[in-house]
Amino acid sequence: MLAAPRIDGLQYANWSEPIFRQMREGGLDAVHVTITYHETFRETVLVIERWNRWFERYPELIFQGRTAADVVLARETGRTAIFFGSQNPSCIEDDIGLVEVLHTLGLRFMQLTYNNQSLLAAGCYEAEDSGLTRMGRAVVREMNRVGLVVDMSHSAERSTLDAIEHSTRPITISHANPASWHAARRNKSDTVLKALAESGGMLGFSVYPHHLKDGSACTLESFCEMIARTADLMGPERLGIGTDLCQDQPDSIVEWMRSGRWTKDVDFGEGSAAAPGFPPMPDWFSDNRDFDRIEEGLARTGLAKSEVEGIMGGNWLRFFGQSFGPRA
Amino acid sequence: MLAAPRIDGLQYANWSEPIFRQMREGGLDAVHVTITYHETFRETVLVIERWNRWFERYPELIFQGRTAADVVLARETGRTAIFFGSQNPSCIEDDIGLVEVLHTLGLRFMQLTYNNQSLLAAGCYEAEDSGLTRMGRAVVREMNRVGLVVDMSHSAERSTLDAIEHSTRPITISHANPASWHAARRNKSDTVLKALAESGGMLGFSVYPHHLKDGSACTLESFCEMIARTADLMGPERLGIGTDLCQDQPDSIVEWMRSGRWTKDVDFGEGSAAAPGFPPMPDWFSDNRDFDRIEEGLARTGLAKSEVEGIMGGNWLRFFGQSFGPRA
Numbered sequence: 001m002l003a004a005p006r007i008d009g010l011q012y013a014n015w016s017e018p019i020f021r022q023m024r025e026g027g028l029d030a031v032h033v034t035i036t037y038h039e040t041f042r043e044t045v046l047v048i049e050r051w052n053r054w055f056e057r058y059p060e061l062i063f064q065g066r067t068a069a070d071v072v073l074a075r076e077t078g079r080t081a082i083f084f085g086s087q088n089p090s091c092i093e094d095d096i097g098l099v100e101v102l103h104t105l106g107l108r109f110m111q112l113t114y115n116n117q118s119l120l121a122a123g124c125y126e127a128e129d130s131g132l133t134r135m136g137r138a139v140v141r142e143m144n145r146v147g148l149v150v151d152m153s154h155s156a157e158r159s160t161l162d163a164i165e166h167s168t169r170p171i172t173i174s175h176a177n178p179a180s181w182h183a184a185r186r187n188k189s190d191t192v193l194k195a196l197a198e199s200g201g202m203l204g205f206s207v208y209p210h211h212l213k214d215g216s217a218c219t220l221e222s223f224c225e226m227i228a229r230t231a232d233l234m235g236p237e238r239l240g241i242g243t244d245l246c247q248d249q250p251d252s253i254v255e256w257m258r259s260g261r262w263t264k265d266v267d268f269g270e271g272s273a274a275a276p277g278f279p280p281m282p283d284w285f286s287d288n289r290d291f292d293r294i295e296e297g298l299a300r301t302g303l304a305k306s307e308v309e310g311i312m313g314g315n316w317l318r319f320f321g322q323s324f325g326p327r328a
Numbered sequence: 329m330l331a332a333p334r335i336d337g338l339q340y341a342n343w344s345e346p347i348f349r350q351m352r353e354g355g356l357d358a359v360h361v362t363i364t365y366h367e368t369f370r371e372t373v374l375v376i377e378r379w380n381r382w383f384e385r386y387p388e389l390i391f392q393g394r395t396a397a398d399v400v401l402a403r404e405t406g407r408t409a410i411f412f413g414s415q416n417p418s419c420i421e422d423d424i425g426l427v428e429v430l431h432t433l434g435l436r437f438m439q440l441t442y443n444n445q446s447l448l449a450a451g452c453y454e455a456e457d458s459g460l461t462r463m464g465r466a467v468v469r470e471m472n473r474v475g476l477v478v479d480m481s482h483s484a485e486r487s488t489l490d491a492i493e494h495s496t497r498p499i500t501i502s503h504a505n506p507a508s509w510h511a512a513r514r515n516k517s518d519t520v521l522k523a524l525a526e527s528g529g530m531l532g533f534s535v536y537p538h539h540l541k542d543g544s545a546c547t548l549e550s551f552c553e554m555i556a557r558t559a560d561l562m563g564p565e566r567l568g569i570g571t572d573l574c575q576d577q578p579d580s581i582v583e584w585m586r587s588g589r590w591t592k593d594v595d596f597g598e599g600s601a602a603a604p605g606f607p608p609m610p611d612w613f614s615d616n617r618d619f620d621r622i623e624e625g626l627a628r629t630g631l632a633k634s635e636v637e638g639i640m641g642g643n644w645l646r647f648f649g650q651s652f653g654p655r656a
Contacts, residue, residue, distance in 0.1 A: 042370055049425030097377030105432055 004309035005029045005071055006291060007316040009204030009242030010085070010153075010175040014249045015054065019288065020061040023080040026288035029313065030071045030081040030320075032109055032174060032242070036091045038260030041098055044091040048105055051082070064106055068321035083320075085109030085174070087154065087257075089118050089139070096135070096142055103146040108324050109174060110143065111151040112136060112163060115269065116262060121152075121159035124185050125269070129156035137166055144169045147325040153186070153242075160192050169323065170200035175242035177206055178233075181226045182213040186270060190233060197234035202319045204242020205230075209279040210270035211244070220284040224297035227311065236307040240316040241294065247287055251277035332637035333357045333399055334619060335644040337532030337570030338413070338481075338503040342577045343382065347616065348389040351408040354616035357641065358399045358409040358648075360437055360502060360570070364419045366588030369426055372419040376433055379410070392434055396649035411648075413437030413502070415482065415585075417446050417467070424463070424470055431474040436652050437502060438471065439479040440464060440491060443597065444590060449480075449487035452513050453597070457484035465494055472497045475653040481514070481570075488520050497651065498528035503570035505534055506561075509554040510541040514598060518561060525562035530647045532570020533558075537607040538598035539572070548612040552625035555639065564635040568644040569622065575615055579605035 006027045012034040013019050023031060035051065036044040055064055065071065065081030074081040084106045091110075092098040102110075112132075113123035120136035122129040132140065140163060143150055150171040152160040163171055173196060179187040188196075188203075196203060205227055212218035213226070231239060246253070254277060258269035268276055284293050291312070298308045334355045340362040341347050351359060363379065364372040383392055393399065393409030402409040412434045419438075420426040430438075440460075441451035448464035450457040460468065468491060471478055478499040480488040491499055501524060507515040516524075516531075524531060533555055540546035541554070559567060574581070582605060586597035596604055612621050619640070626636045 041373070045369070045429055046425070048429060049423070052425065052428050095377070097374070097380065100380050101373055101376060101433065104434075105429065 003027070005075060005313035005317045007071065007240065007313035008032065008245070008288070008291075009172070009202070009240050009316055010034065010206075011243060011245040011247075012087075012249070013245055013247040014253070016248065017058060017061070019247060020054075020058055020080065022288040024061060024078065026291045028080050028288055028291065029074045030065055030083060030316070032083045032085050034087050035084045035107075036086045037088050037114060037257055038090045038262070041091055041093050041095075041102075044086070044102070045105075048084070051084070055082075066106055066108075067324050068317055071317050071320060083108045085111075085151065087111045087151075088114035089120050090260075092139070094119060094135075096139055099139060099142045099148060100146050103148045107148060108320075109149045109151045109172065111154055112140075113152075113155045113159065115154050115258070121163065122156040123154055124156045126156055129158040131158045131162040132166055136162075140167050143167075145326065147323060147327075149323050157189060157192060160188070161195055164195045164199050164201065167199075169327070170202070170319065171196070172202045172204065172319070174202075174204040175206040175208070175211075175244040176203070177211045177226065178230055181229070182211065184211055184270065186211055193230065193234055197238040200238075202238055202240055202315060203230070203234060204240045204316075206242055206244045207282065207285045208244035208246070209282065212282065216280045216282055218282050220282070220293060220297045221300075223282075224294070224301050227298060228301040228303055231303060231307065231311075236303065237310055237315055237318075239311045240319075241291075241312065243285065245287070246278055249278060254278050331355070333403060333641035333645045335399065335568065335641035336360065336573070336616070336619075337500070337530070337568050337644055338362065338534075339571060339573040339575075340415075340577070341573055341575040342581070344576065345386060345389070347575060348382075348386055348408065350616040352389060352406065354619045356408050356616055356619065357402045358393055358411060358644070360411045360413050362415050363412045363435075364414045365416050365442060365585055366418045366590070369419055369421050369423075369430075372414070372430070373433075376412070379412070383410075394434055394436075395652050396645055399645050399648060411436045413439075413479065415439045415479075416442035417448050418588075420467070422447060422463075424467055427467060427470045427476060428474050431476045435476060436648075437477045437479045437500065439482055440468075441480075441483045441487065443482050443586070449491065450484040451482055452484045454484055457486040459486045459490040460494055464490075468495050471495075473654065475651060475655075477651050485517060485520060488516070489523055492520075492523045492527050492529065495527075497655070498530070498647065499524070500530045500532065500647070502530075502532040503534040503536070503539075503572040504531070505539045505554065506558055509557070510539065512539055512598065514539055521558065521562055525566040528566075530566055530568055530643060531558070531562065532568045532644075534570055534572045535610065535613045536572035536574070537610065540610065544608045544610055546610050548610070548621060548625045549628075551610075552622070552629050555626060556629035556631055559631060559635065559639075564631065565638055565643055565646075567639045568647075569619075569640065571613065573615070574606055577606060582606050
């Protein structure tokens, strides 16, 4: 019998054959990969073309995931299914028709905002948060229709609550942690987390140091204990992992994430002028081969085996099955 | 038992609900529709968006066809499967990666040229025909890989023979007639037709008046007799219908087809300064409801029932099954 599925709910690595091999060494059956931030539609298509070349070149390691069944296929064939996501709606420009087009090309997650106000909603770095816009409501409806998951990881509080309420299908916060554990602007209030859980949504826990208590020095025990406490709040079946792994990326990439083309200045986002680059990862998680440590750490918190297996991938698999196509 | 399948190998109508209803009244299980001529990739995506809206609005009449199985589904559910094609490679710009991207979006046919020299090959209106270009050979290989059919309807002779030879999978001339019957620049020599047949390719017979002997006055008998003679030359299993129906289009559309953005002058193509617009259709074929007449006309030529059924759709269905995905 195959072990329980293992899924990472968000990565944006500097992809390469070694990283794809590490995914398999780490037992990853599926990874939600970010393919685009501030890129236009045409630029996003160029990234998809690059992925197509990787799929053609490394068919024994990876293939494009489109449905939950592809996670099972990946497990059966010893590969990793790659699911596309966008961290900002730049890829749909001002054109709602691109929602279906990008879904056909395999997009399965789209954040309504990345830190800033978008055409759809407010990001978590805006001073004002006026919630979902007119286009935001229309686009959420269209995402619900085709089966493109609303991701509010980088969104502001009211916008997030609006999305949870307005969306007729469960949404996700694919990579963030509770603000009650570590009060970062990207982490989420208990109000948001409870509303997310009640609506059937999913939270993916981030290992990105700016989202961790004590940053890069955060211990595995603290991280896993936080997950166990969030299971008390949200229910264990609403939880997964979304590491936000940015392996092998140069600092120019975090600059692109933060500043895109929206400012001529430098925006430091979660960093600072003194520490503008990617922060060092905690010593217990540096790449895809370290998922066993998280699973072992979770087991030590007293969570049941079935709960740990759900958090390591079973819950994402169920969510994928409910989310990635027109409603059954 | 369902009747034999009925498929039209090319149309470019001014699509509307009445035309979709006429497709069903005419018993069409599948239609290869042109979605783009000189449009860039982004402009082509806008056309796909328009089709997505039609699919959403008229699900009881049409849906997007992607595989031969969709033709069977269309027959079983009383609808018409719509298969996308391009009449020129403008939609891939100068980017071979767009071949797979457009295939994922449903493109199933692409002409390497439309009358003029393209990046890939020479069109039938060029004075010189230097055959497949370097990019042409690379793109044909990529089209073979993903299952995008090479269509040479508007290409020049040497380029067409090159494509037949270079392609590792059968190609098509989706809408043209034998030049031996009517010596139009768009019609094809016996040399091309024999090479096409020997390679397993398909010819779709056009009802567009400029491709017909006696133009708009061509009789159904003459058209069907020509098909029967072509069956002697190519074998009946290599033949289908590709009407080139341009129903309800304003003359501005034939101007776009001919002149695109490649000239500031007016190119009259198969027309003339005296008759620049769409020619009137022959009285026995004005819309999708007239396919019975062609089938009856073919039966009167002495072709066997099974041969007529093949020409009316069975041959296209077999070809679709061989052509629309990676090689089995």
